[in-house]
Amino acid sequence: MRIQTILALTDFSSPAEQALERAALLAAHHQARLQLLYIAERQEAKFCDPQARLEQRARQLSRRHQLTVQALPAAGDALAALHAAAAQADLLVMDNRLHGRWRWPTRALGLLARMLRTSPCPVLVVQGAARAPYVHVLVHAAGDEDSGGRLLHGAAAMHAGATVELFHVARPRRGLGLACGEAFARALRSRRQRVQQLAQPLQSVPHTRLRVSDAFETRRNRVGLATRGLDPARQLLVQQQGTRADLLVLAHAPRGVLRDLLQAGKAWRLLAGPEPVGCDVLLMPQRGPVTARPEAAGDAPARQSAVARRWTQAT
Template sequence: MRIQSIVALTDFSTAGELALDRAALLAAAHQARLHILFGAETPHPRFTDPQARLEQRARQLARRHGLPVQALEHRGGSVAGEALRAAAGADLLVMDRRPPAGMAGLLGGSMLARVLRASSCPVLVVQQPVHGAYAHVLVAVDFSAASDALVRYAGGLEAAAAVELFHAADRRCESTAQALRDYRHEVRRQAQGRRVRLSDVFEARRNRVGMAVGAGDRARQLAVQQESAGADLVALAHRRRGLLGDLLRGRATRRVLDGVGCDVLVYPQDYPGTQARAQSAVARRWTEAT
């Protein structure tokens, strides 16, 4: 998996600049085009000409990382709308997490929530200082086809990182409990036969892959596993919904963002090409376990 185009959003705050730094590192690793965009829900008196500041940051990042960086112009729409427009057709949108602003934010959710409801590409939410490439990626999986594509994408995002596949199942559901038992049996059988190979999972073969299974609330289990493993990136699939569906059923992703102390990659379940990407042998075995 190779990322060719990355869009990063900043408001020049400390958190926004971390998003730019992370996006630049990933763009350099993939030799991708980097597009950066300024977006602030409230004007900042320090930046009378934010576009000029953005173009300066583009030149700085280009020199530092040796890659093409373009400063995009804000066309006057909402921050979420501008971010979605810029990311249309991109392979990744990188942004920080910021609290809701004003009554509109309280009614419609945070700007991030609005982006996640509509983004057609994966969104990387940066929540921690950037100290280098990701070292340990924790991927939340289930028995769906979306997990197949998520594993490939997350594993290819940082080719040298250790990758841990984590499944949290609800023991109260008998069908899920049976699938969990089958999954554990299959993992054990593969480990004994030494047939879980990296080439079965990723095109980039430098990853170290581990598997873990938990039971209970997924968001809570992911937070516990992330802290225990010391993962610096959590990746999960996200079902895009409208505002009402997000308010009623879309809280799992927000709870993961609240619960983990690291960056979070949110992968749309209907991301274009998901079915075409779902070809790994290990992923097929997960599906067969159901």
């Protein structure tokens, strides 16, 4: 992922200001052009001239970070201006706006939900103060090999020198109650060459380290698999807390409004669930369905016995 233009949204709230600072850090690192756009779901009376304030903020960021910062006009339809700007950007940076007054419709009708359905570029949701570059990036590896390693490459592009961890969750497969870490470990061993091919671009990035892990490395995940089932969002949350990763990268397939209303998606549960993830989240648009690779006949009994052995050892 090559970052040349970054679009950052603000409504001048404290979380939005943190998102602007993170966008400025990324723009300075990539020598990218930074564009600011004011968009608020509720108009504040104290901001009588938000465009003037936005231009002032652009000048401040330009002086502080030695950047080219542009304050985009938001005259007319603000959402139309947002979609037009996002179509020309390589990265959209915004704060977490899932915490509305009414949580149930907010996850389907809020600004972040709408952008995840329509944004053609990756969306970075900033949840903390931007004091330093990213150090540890946790990548949800589901389907990454089938998508050409886009998540891995996107994670490496966020900041040179960060540790990039490719994390595999446990999930049900082919009628098994548990397609667990052993299945993933075997798949990784058999496809080690493929994993190395995906990691080749990282080797040209100075001081970048690649780590491969699965859900069975953390005791909390092993206990959770036995008691709570195979919840990918829970496994990612536990791994992020255990490794103290400051950025989580995962693919996001567009969801319809009705589906978001009826069932909370993975992004919502990680960002605004009962136990939200404590780091920034980069959501990469998923291009097309990810298809499972065919399995050779006779593999299931062998894998099932291996699963049983690993499960016995883990618990």
